[in-house]
Amino acid sequence: MKNQNAINLFVLGFGKVGQALVRQILSARDLLNKHGMNLHIVGLSDSRALLYRDEGLTATQIQSALTHKGQGQSLEIMDSTHSVDSIDRLLKPGDILVDTTASPHTTARLLRAVEVGSGIVLANKIPLCGPWAETQKLFTYPNIKYESTVGAGLPVIATLKYLLSTGDSLESIVGCLSGTLGYLCSCLEEGLPYSQAVKDARSLGYTEPDPRQDLSGMDVARKAVILSRTAGIPAELSDLSIEPLYPTELEKVSVEEFLQLADQEDAQYAGLVNWATAEQKAPRYTARITPEGIQVGLDLANKASPLGSLKGPDNYIAFQTNRYSASPLVISGPGAGIEVTAAGVFGDILQLARESHRRS
Amino acid sequence: MKNQNAINLFVLGFGKVGQALVRQILSARDLLNKHGMNLHIVGLSDSRALLYRDEGLTATQIQSALTHKGQGQSLEIMDSTHSVDSIDRLLKPGDILVDTTASPHTTARLLRAVEVGSGIVLANKIPLCGPWAETQKLFTYPNIKYESTVGAGLPVIATLKYLLSTGDSLESIVGCLSGTLGYLCSCLEEGLPYSQAVKDARSLGYTEPDPRQDLSGMDVARKAVILSRTAGIPAELSDLSIEPLYPTELEKVSVEEFLQLADQEDAQYAGLVNWATAEQKAPRYTARITPEGIQVGLDLANKASPLGSLKGPDNYIAFQTNRYSASPLVISGPGAGIEVTAAGVFGDILQLARESHRRS
Incomplete structure (x- = not known):
């Protein structure tokens, strides 16, 4: 049920944090709708496959993905999956790419999202710690958030940014x-x-x-x-x-x-x-x-x-x-734990959505 | 130098917090411009007069207001001031009304800003503590922030809202x-x-x-x-x-x-x-x-x-x-102090601006 105010999410990584995040989003759906916010998980990927549906995965599809994962199976056994690389082609401006992996190999994909103008949310610390020359772009990009990389769900990055943006030193x-x-x-x-x-x-x-x-x-x-x-x-x-x-x-x-x-x-x-x-x-x-x-x-x-x-x-x-x-x-x-880490990611998604929501 | 991305501010109350806020905004101007954010203080009021300029008060006008206030004078001795009540007429959707007073008499003005669809930032606790039947509108309004009312610049309200919005109880x-x-x-x-x-x-x-x-x-x-x-x-x-x-x-x-x-x-x-x-x-x-x-x-x-x-x-x-x-x-x-209280207000203004900035 896509509408003008919908935000499309691509979730990279379907381990413990990715699964908890997806569960939290499903549980909060009524609350979000009440506030006029429609988050559509359109893509969900593990290391082997991307489960994708243009108009948003249904709750049933997501539940089924969670069940498969709970049984130790890859998403690739599910119907109509795509290669993970197709994310680069599918991602649009205003979409949000979420990296819940612990992989050192997502940096190129994130930099591509910067070029596209998508929102980015990271629980993955590694891409932010690469050589400054190549990572700087992520830190200066206005539509990136990464609260969960430090202190999990504790509001550490948001507080630091708030202090600096109001002219504190x-x-x-x-x-x-x-x-x-x-x-x-x-x-x-x-x-x-x-x-x-x-x-x-x-x-x-x-x-x-x-x-x-x-x-x-x-x-x-x-x-x-x-x-x-x-x-x-x-x-x-x-x-x-x-x-x-x-x-x-x-x-x-x-x-x-x-x-x-x-x-x-x-x-x-x-x-x-x-x-x-x-x-x-x-x-x-x-x-x-x-x-x-x-x-x-x-x-x-x-x-x-x-x-x-x-x-x-x-x-x-x-x-x-x-x-x-x-x-x-x-x-x-x-400052650690699956649920609070996922909540930190979820909070970042909501904040980005709130900031771009108004665009439409 | 008004432009499409400019946000107009009306600051109610020109006491210690109001003065510190205005100083912080002036000091941060270059930083804000660098991030493509233009905050224009268009209105500045004490209890007796509104200093107003459609295209934003100049730094010189603001400095002059600070000097007068420092000498214990009201803004009404300045040129081309208006009655404080004219704010109600001048306030437009997307503008931000900031209440740095400690007055019990601003509630009607704030509720009017809700009707207009302006942003609202409060350091003033009193309007939020009135009878629930009349105050509820402020709490359900999406474009209101009031971080400084609890713990001054500490991120207390933002943290509580983040926890609840991600489905925590x-x-x-x-x-x-x-x-x-x-x-x-x-x-x-x-x-x-x-x-x-x-x-x-x-x-x-x-x-x-x-x-x-x-x-x-x-x-x-x-x-x-x-x-x-x-x-x-x-x-x-x-x-x-x-x-x-x-x-x-x-x-x-x-x-x-x-x-x-x-x-x-x-x-x-x-x-x-x-x-x-x-x-x-x-x-x-x-x-x-x-x-x-x-x-x-x-x-x-x-x-x-x-x-x-x-x-x-x-x-x-x-x-x-x-x-x-x-x-x-x-x-x-x-959790108290002029500068950190003003910073909390400033942070709220920036957050509202960031959320509505994208609108244009």
Whole structure:
């Protein structure tokens, strides 16, 4: 039931976040219609196929896609699917392209969407962290949003943009940007051995199957680069010195060996934590972004400070600016999770739709 | 230099916030132009006159108005001013009417702007707290924003709207919404006598000349009503039971007498704080908004909790929702001050402009 105010969505990636997003949009349909907003999911793609329908996929088609995916099947077994590449041809100005993948291969498609003049929403951090020379176009494009790339559904990017657009100037952003490393730091603070904390985080699903992917700090560094670039400071990921939370000797071993050998590190971390505790401090894995550069690594925060009193996997982002100088503007709360990540993407879509809706 | 993408602003109220707003807009002009946004302040009014120019006031005219105001003069001494009421006739669809007054008499003008189809931005809480039957129109109007009414420039209203628009459901909002009462609670916690804390807050300019206006809790109650109504829960200010931080016996005396007699309360507050401290708790003046109702009053928070570790005049707003259930989404930081309040208003103007800009 396409109408003049309809916005067409193409959703790239049909993993956990993509599925949750599609479910949230379906659930909110009545609410959206009440506000005169018609979102049509016209395209839905996994890595192998694009499910596409010009006038919008029906709720039944979407439900069926969710069911197939829930059974571990690709969308390509469904009727009338297309090649994923046909998105480039189908995407029109005013449509919104949503990247919920974690793929390093969507950049060309996103840049094509910039040329077309479509809206872009990203949960995928990787395209925003490429070399500045090729990524700059994404950051200067007015119709792009990427709230979920930092802090999931927490309003971090929107707040930074609001501060800057009203003429405030940034002094620093200090953040705990990883739920996984936040959980790990809390465990260490409570006296748990490093190796045990890593294993617990892994079995709770807080880490990737290979926990070194989180412990490397690379995810935090990517978020820091996105914040920095959003603030108009064109940092390069490759220039950062990132302090990993595991020793380089354990870089090449298998996951199983890493988990077995991790207790080699217990004494060192216990020593650090004991020293910190005596000084009324707590270990926190932080990113600090200033006009002078980015630091990512293990820090010691005063226990009585907001950063020091942070518990478990919650994120924490403090904006110190010209106007928020004596005391920062702080956003904190859960910064990971499927539903809140999808909600952040959904919020971006609604905002873009609201901005272009009026065009018609 | 009016052009097709220009947005015309009428600013009601030329007090501290109005003046700061106008200064911020002037300073940001180059930045705005770079982003293809042209804000024209066409009307500027204090309580006695409207300075108006169809094609936008010039920077020189605005500077001159600021100078007059700085010298304690009304705008009516300036050339070619009009009656304030002529705004109703001059306001057009797509214009933005900004209310930076603290007046209870702007509601009719705002409702007229709704009829016209203009954008509306409020720093003024009072029109949003009238009887629901007449105020409902403001809350359901799509082109109204009022970020600065709660937490000044902190992104509180935007965050609440984002959560609800993506289909999340509210369980509670718990907030410390008054910098003044936050400062007072911090002083009490540190062992300062009540009367001294009140006098200190007053001499630091944290309170109105009559500190009972802040101690009454009415300002917090208004913010709570605005949050509740934004969340779709139509509370009435007149239905709330608000716990004031001074005794009813001192309601009718003069300001000087109140300040003299305030030490009658010292023992009672000292007793409360001593008891709280022994229990590892701290006094906090909080508002709690749930679908069941609103509570505004003095609460005791665990010292180790984020609310308990809040310091001084900072605000704190925790959203507990279906998606942010185990741990809330929290926004905190300075929630008062001329510059951040004006910035909140400016941010709303930019957002409305961005949404309607595309229309042309």
